[in-house]
Amino acid sequence: MRMHLTAAAAGLLLLAGIGVAAADTVVIQPEQETVIKEYVKKQPLASVKLPGVELNIGTALPDTVELHEVPNVKYRYTVIDNRTVVVDPETRKVIKIIQ
Incomplete structure (x- = not known):
């Protein structure tokens, strides 16, 4: 019985982690x-260069990168390495890369 509870608890923790x-x-x-x-x-x-920063979804941009508003949208954008990226201004994380 104890083994079944441990497996169930591990499963729940795994699912909780996926939810987070x-x-x-x-x-x-x-x-x-x-x-x-x-x-x-x-x-x-104009495109900005960020040496040493791998640009992916979830990458947090440094405070030195200026974010620009889009009217009526809560997100901001900038251009890095000739790619337009959409950024959450609260976390400064890249949420979308527009090619």
């Missing part, structure tokens, strides 16, 4: 993504 990881994921609604893409096309920015 999933809660960190930010989903941009299709309407917001369209607004962002259209705005970025109209407001191009």
Whole structure:
């Protein structure tokens, strides 16, 4: 009986960990993504180089990177290594890379 409880407890902890990881994921609604893409096309920015920073979803950008507003959208954007990235301004983490 004790072995079954231990396995069940381990399973619950694993599921809880997956839930926490999933809660960190930010989903941009299709309407917001369209607004962002259209705005970025109209407001191009010079690309910034960030040596030593691997640009991926979840990468936190340093405070030295200026984030730019998109009207009526809570997220910000910038251009790094010729790629437009959408950033959560509260965490400064990349949530979307627009090619």
